[in-house]
Structure formats: structure tokens, C-alpha cells
Amino acid sequence: MRADPQHLRGELEAHIAAVTDTMVGSSATILEIATRLASCFRQGGKVLICGNGGSAADAQHFAAEFVNHLRFDRPALPAIALTTDSSVITSIANDRRYEDIFVRQIEAAGAAGDVLIVLSTSGASPNVLAALAAGRRKGMVTVALTGQAGIEPMSANADVLLAVASRDTQRIQECHLFAYHVIAGMVEEQLFGAIGMANAERARSK
Numbered sequence: 001m002r003a004d005p006q007h008l009r010g011e012l013e014a015h016i017a018a019v020t021d022t023m024v025g026s027s028a029t030i031l032e033i034a035t036r037l038a039s040c041f042r043q044g045g046k047v048l049i050c051g052n053g054g055s056a057a058d059a060q061h062f063a064a065e066f067v068n069h070l071r072f073d074r075p076a077l078p079a080i081a082l083t084t085d086s087s088v089i090t091s092i093a094n095d096r097r098y099e100d101i102f103v104r105q106i107e108a109a110g111a112a113g114d115v116l117i118v119l120s121t122s123g124a125s126p127n128v129l130a131a132l133a134a135g136r137r138k139g140m141v142t143v144a145l146t147g148q149a150g151i152e153p154m155s156a157n158a159d160v161l162l163a164v165a166s167r168d169t170q171r172i173q174e175c176h177l178f179a180y181h182v183i184a185g186m187v188e189e190q191l192f193g194a195i196g197m198a199n200a201e202r203a204r205s206k
Contacts (some may be wrong), residue, residue, distance in 0.1 A: 030162065036160065038186075040185060046078035048079075048156070049079065051118060056083040058082060071188060082101075085105075107138070116140045118135075123151065123153045141160070144160070147166055
């Protein structure tokens, strides 16, 4: 069966529309998230990030942009994906409940003033909702990235909510990826813009 170019065009147009609508409609929210993250890092805080499935991969990707770098070399920033330690996750799931796999890590590593970022396309994942509540109890700044269906369930414990106006998992995840790249870039610029310009100047002079 031959590939259908109309199908490809439809997917591309849907992707562009979702990203455009999210970035335009949520520009103030994206700026707020970047500002809160930069403030957290300036004050010596850290960021904890979690999600399930594709959102678990996004949590790890997002954390990597802070710990390593995005556009230019600069000091590392403390960000931890709560999805990576299989021994911790499986022991909590086995001895307690799967719903507690992020909660227990937040209780261990989270502190007042830190930022918790959760990603859920549906906004209905029990372990993610429990993580938001745990972050609120710890006095963390709670940030949720979700889709249209997640607005109501996640609003109760999210200080900042970025919701993609879609119920399509793929489109929501694509928008989350775009958004957190933008956010990471804004944080990097706010904290290390002068370093980035100096590195770029050195590179041009070589």
C-alpha cells in the first residue's frame, strides 16, 4: 500500500495548528513558567519532573536541557526526572502503591521553593495527580503541562497550568516538547545570557 500524501499533509497541518494555537494562546503562561524556574535556580532550588509513558521520556528530556545545556555552554542547573531510577520506582510500586512512585520521591527530595513539573496528556493519571498534591504539601511551586481534558483535574493543585487545546495525545505531546524547549531556552537566556554572548563571541574569533 502506497503512502498517502494527503494523510501526511493533514498530520503536518494539524501539528502546525496545535503548536501555533498553544504558543499564541499560552504565551503568558510559558513566560510565567520560565520566570518561576529562573527564580528557583537563582535561589539555589531545584526542579523535579515526572510523567508516564511518552511524558516520562519528556520529563527526562526536559531535565537534560537544564543539567547539560540547550544553546550554549554554561553552568549546570539542578533538575531531576523522577522516572529514571528503576529500583526506587519498583520498590515503591511493590511495597506501597503505584500511585506513590512520584509522591515518595517528592517527599524525599522536594523542598519548599523548589519547582515540580508534571506532564500528563490526559491530566487523569493518579500518580501524577498525587504528585501535584505532594508538591503542594511540600511548599513547592507546582507546574502542570497537560491537554484540554486535564484542565479540571489538574487545576486544584497546579500553581501554573499549561494546557494544549487538544484531546489528541500525539498533538499534546508534540506541543509539550515545543513548549519545554522554549521554556528551557528562556531560562538559559535569563540566567546566563551574558555567558552565551561571550561564548558566541569566542567561537566567532577562532
